[in-house]
Amino acid sequence: MNPIETNDLTKYYSGGKVQALEGVNLQVGGAQIFSLLGPNGAGKTTLMKILLGVCFPTRGSARILGKEISSHWSHSRVGYLAENHRFPDFLNAWQVLYYYGKMSGVDSVTLKERIPRLLDQVKLENWEKERIKKFSKGMLQRLGIAQALINDPDILFLDEPTDGIDPIGRREVRDLLLTLKNQGKTIFLNSHLLSEVERVSDEVAILKNGRLIQKGRVEEFIAVKDTYEIKIPGAAEDLFPFCQQLNIELHQKNGKYLIEVDDAQHLNHFIDRLREKDMIIQAIIPHKITLEDFFIEVIEEKEGNSN
């Protein structure tokens, strides 16, 4: 059983005029970081909201940890950080975690033990008695993450968790997510920061106009088969005629030299010939594109198809 499963999930707004989601079938496995990508208005937040019962699907169904999302009991083992969340500003950090923990069904004794630990984890230990109206956006975001963890959930839904957080804070959040994954938690992430997503995610799905257009492992998306980046000092332009002789395609892209080979044997043959010519090889690295490149490629391809 997958922790998150959706079946033909569809959502229309304004009496059917606005299509937010269309027939989304998604399975998210356990103990991983899963990221949902898509341009603005693709339906990412709507999908997350439907899974959490914040809004209702027009059609289809979904299950969280085996429980139908129509039941509020499906939220028992779930933590959620909403995009642009707002806590009551008359509370301090400790009180926010206390009341939201109580609403999650955590008892007072556990909360008193857990709150200081979580505040420490999100680097707010010195701010626990401070009213949150004095907090910066980044601090509120970190408090939001602590709030999402207050019931020690099995699944964590985070909508733009690093929004407003500085680079150091982002790295801390990233480390925290990886720690949580290692603890066996499933993290469902919505983020526009593709470089962040690429660093932490195991699996991604891309939504466009409410439709699921791609889903798979990150490494599958960013690795380019049989393409290698080659680093050779000095006159690299000599490489072009050399590669032509070997029937190897050589491209220069963003200051990098990329070779396309048929297979590993072909690559080794190329290396042997280079060495025969006493050329110094600094590095041969399997070529990878960034998740951002892949994302733009997929979105543009789909736009091309739809045009």
Added chain:
Amino acid sequence: MKLLAIIQLTFRESWAKKTFVAFFGLSTLVCLLFIFALNLDIVDGLKSSVSLFGKEIPELVEIRELVLGIESALAVFLFTGGLFMSLFATSGLITSFLRSGNIELIISKPLSRFQILLGRYLGAVSIVAFNVFYLVLFSWLILSIKTGIWNWGFLLSGIMIVLTFAILYALMTFLSVVINSAAFSLMITYAILFFSPLLLQRDRIYALLSGKIYGVLLDGLYYFLPKTTELADITRLLVQGSAVTSWMALWSSILFGIFMFGVSSYIFSRKNF
């Protein structure tokens, strides 16, 4: 426990917005007035003199009548002024709860939407109940200790006031859920509150209008809407220890409150955020 957390959070919000403090301060002021303004000298178990705000009360006025009079006045003041203030002070509690960014987090908790709305509703009713009973109980104690007349009926006025508030707040909850505007919800609730005496006089209004339909319409409104004027009368009669001839106004108003909260819960449970 989860429901209690919402009620506690509502209390805290009221405290932070100074609503609770204002209520509590005003109630304390009224109690202090009774402590210091009402002077009563009892000699050998009989009153020798009674003064209120330093003014001697004539011997003709029986002490029991005086106590009932003060308690009735206080009950009526609380019923009208207290309800008016309570509705004003709690008008924003539902809409602030429904604010985008806040409600999503609450809904994602393992609570049913009915529990969420009920928790907020009970939180608001509890704030008013706490303050009303604080004032009623302490002023009753002060008056009873000073005069030796223990009018238990006065305590019932607290129940009636809180019950009336709960009925009107159910309407305000409905309006807040539907239109999500505290000011508009308050205006409509005030209109219903002050519409009640008019509807009580519907026979006179009907006499001015032609057409049977107006009579049916006015009767329909009268029986459907909360009957605050009659509820105030019932409160006064309970304080004075007089017999209440009809409880229809009470039970029909309670039914209105239950209906309004039921509809609010239904709409809230189907609402997209």
